[in-house]
Amino acid sequence: MTEEQHNDPISDATGQTASSGIPDAAASADAAAAPADAAGADAFVDPAGADAFVDPAADDAAPVADDAAPYGVGPFSLREVILGGVWLVAFVVSFFSTSTFGFSSVWGRGIDWVLTIGVPTVAVFLIVLRRLSPSGIRRVGSLGIDQFASVSFSVAAVLWLGQVWAQLGVTIAGGPWVTSWVIWVETVLMLAGVVLTVFAPLIPGLAEDFQGRPEVVARPSARSVRPVAARPRPAPPAAYAPQAQPPAQAQTYDGYVPAEGYGSVGGATGADQGAAPIAGPTDQTRSLSQTPDTQAHAQPVQQAFWALSPEERDVIDENGAPIFRIGPTAWALVIEDRGTSFVIRHEDGRVGLLTDVSGVTRG
DSSP states (O other), X not given: OHHHHHHHHHHHHHHHHHHHHHHHHHHHHHHHHHHHHXXXXXXXXOTTOGGGOOOGGGGGGOOOOTTSOOOEETTEEHHHHHHHHHHHHHHHHTTSOSBSSSOOOGGGSTTHHIIIIIHHHHHHHHHHHHHHOTTSOOEETTEEHHHHHHHHHHHHHHHHHHHHXXXXXXXHTTOOXXXXXXXXXXXXXXXXXXXXXXXXXXXXXXXXXXXTOOOOOOOGGGSOOOOOOOOOOOOOOOOOOOOOOOOOOOOOOTTOOOOTTSSOBTTBXXXXXTTOOOOOOOHHHHHHHOOHHHHHHHSOOOOOEEEEOSSOXXXXXXXXXXXXXXXXXXXXXXXXXXXXXXXXXXXXXXXXXXXXXXXXXXX
């Protein structure tokens, strides 16, 4: 009994320890697993919904962006390859005769080759150079290379189509058929070049060549024009009128003392003297107040008037050189009448002297 009594606590303690140790380990494992599960749940479950779940393995299957590089043949796009083939056939065909009466190609008829096949050749050469030399020519004047190619093939197509139209007109009128198959083939090929340059941005499959291109600043000659302002016209000269003279100011001269009422003597003024009568100016004050300046201002100012010359006459400057002419078609403004001559002011502000005033009509 005693051993059992002694063993029971030990076994109980051991069992309690063992049993308590197992739950603690399990609890620890559960506690450790719980954050991991929570982290995993947070990592794969979006509170916004299951639509927000993204599988990392699905990156390889992501759709291709719209601005991704299109497939081509070597460094050239599909559109450029087709355009180069069209040009090559047209270039070879251009060496054949366009007439059924003797040999006559576009290369032997003066400068007909320049616009019919020469300019499209330059356009295709620039397209090839753009791919092979990224730092090469990027534009022709204010036109980009693709724009230049559009213009080149459009002009060539119109010229070849003009030859076809002329031949049809001759045939309908009963004339002979003098052109060969060359003009028909060239017309079709140049129209194909127009489709591959002008209308390519509208055709699916060819429009990819124009998508995703980097934006660049346009040259000044390719930008929108600035608004134009009307040039201001000079205002018509106003008629001369005598200017109001400023009121005369009292002046003090050496050795002269103004009489009472014309100035302050000993600090007294007319206002301080009350209603005392003011003496009028004496002959001495009149003679002193009439200085050369006041006499010049006292001269009457001439009134400007319009004059019409019976014939074309020169108006000269101070050196005697003609600066403009007046005639019977327009009135001239005279700002000074010197008796035998007039001082004339032009509409643009120039002033000259009219020496011949005979027969002039005053307005």
